[in-house]
Amino acid sequence: MTNAQQSTRTATVTKPSDREIHIERVFDAPRDRVFALFTDPELIPQWWGPRSTTAEVVQMDVRTGGDYRFVMHNDDGSQTSFRGTYREVTAPERIVQTFEWDGMPGYVSVETAEFEDLGDRTKVTTTTIFHTTEERDGMLGSGMESGMNETYQRLDELLERLAG
Amino acid sequence: MTNAQQSTRTATVTKPSDREIHIERVFDAPRDRVFALFTDPELIPQWWGPRSTTAEVVQMDVRTGGDYRFVMHNDDGSQTSFRGTYREVTAPERIVQTFEWDGMPGYVSVETAEFEDLGDRTKVTTTTIFHTTEERDGMLGSGMESGMNETYQRLDELLERLAG
Numbered sequence: 001m002t003n004a005q006q007s008t009r010t011a012t013v014t015k016p017s018d019r020e021i022h023i024e025r026v027f028d029a030p031r032d033r034v035f036a037l038f039t040d041p042e043l044i045p046q047w048w049g050p051r052s053t054t055a056e057v058v059q060m061d062v063r064t065g066g067d068y069r070f071v072m073h074n075d076d077g078s079q080t081s082f083r084g085t086y087r088e089v090t091a092p093e094r095i096v097q098t099f100e101w102d103g104m105p106g107y108v109s110v111e112t113a114e115f116e117d118l119g120d121r122t123k124v125t126t127t128t129i130f131h132t133t134e135e136r137d138g139m140l141g142s143g144m145e146s147g148m149n150e151t152y153q154r155l156d157e158l159l160e161r162l163a164g
Numbered sequence: 165m166t167n168a169q170q171s172t173r174t175a176t177v178t179k180p181s182d183r184e185i186h187i188e189r190v191f192d193a194p195r196d197r198v199f200a201l202f203t204d205p206e207l208i209p210q211w212w213g214p215r216s217t218t219a220e221v222v223q224m225d226v227r228t229g230g231d232y233r234f235v236m237h238n239d240d241g242s243q244t245s246f247r248g249t250y251r252e253v254t255a256p257e258r259i260v261q262t263f264e265w266d267g268m269p270g271y272v273s274v275e276t277a278e279f280e281d282l283g284d285r286t287k288v289t290t291t292t293i294f295h296t297t298e299e300r301d302g303m304l305g306s307g308m309e310s311g312m313n314e315t316y317q318r319l320d321e322l323l324e325r326l327a328g
Contacts, residue, residue: 064269100249106248129295
């Protein structure tokens with residue numbers, strides 16, 4: 001792997017305010033392809049979540065006001081779920097959606113994902129806003145960053161398979 | 165109506181921070197009775213919403229993690245809906261729930277309602293937090309305050325009927 005390739009495989013996580021998480025990650029694929037993977041219920045199970053889990057798409061109505069619900073099946077047979085509502089879907093540029101984990105019902109954050117066209121590559125910038133600093137820090141302390149990096153590596157691999 | 169009675173019929177609305185709305189209102193009924201009306205799906209249609217509307221309880225699972233959904237039928241046949249999730253239900257003291265209107269899907273506020281025992285009367289304090297100041301001000305500009313005052317007057321009347 002060259003240095004140029006290496007640099008695309010690391011997400012940058014920052015805290016731009018006391019209630020936000022900001023993540024930047026570059027993928028080696030054109031924007032239309034990357035956006036399609038974020039919005040295709042058939043392909044979500046192939047990349048969404050850590051490797052030890054399998055995501056099941058129970059609902060995924062990708063339009064303003066549409067809901068989604070993913071059940072994550074763990075290796076040990078246990079499961080947990082995530083749900084939310086699409087606030088905005090502007091292909092292939094921008095998705096705004098709420099996010100709620102069934103382990104903390106009623107704690108709702110809002111994720112804005114922006115897809116920047118870099119030619120053969122795509123920068124995905126995700127900004128998540130929480131109601132309180134405590135909720136933001138709880139998310140950061142939950143292993144989110146390593147889970148996200150694994151998820152994004154799975155996405156790299158899927159993009160490679162689809163390109164091959 | 166005496167002055168003492170009059171004073172219980174007005175809600176106090178304040179903005180304790182740039183993302184919150186704080187409302188205080190006193191009801192002429194004991195706390196258990198007031199709390200029961202907030203949590204009884206059979207009685208919600210008798211008081212929830214302005215007089216020109218009829219609330220239909222589609223779902224109301226009053227426990228931590230339970231969801232609610234109310235459809236509000238307007239005089240002209242149109243309808244709109246509200247939904248959310250109970251984050252905490254501690255009878256007869258406290259309810260924390262999310263709130264989302266189908267006209268602005270994905271904009272989720274969190275309401276904390278506290279029920280204070282004043283003997284024969286009950287003070288209900290509701291603090292609502294929004295993700296942004298714009299969302300808070302949008303709610304304040306939507307006619308929320310007059311709608312809420314009408315709703316609370318209907319609750320007064322229901323409490324009177326139930327006591328009679």
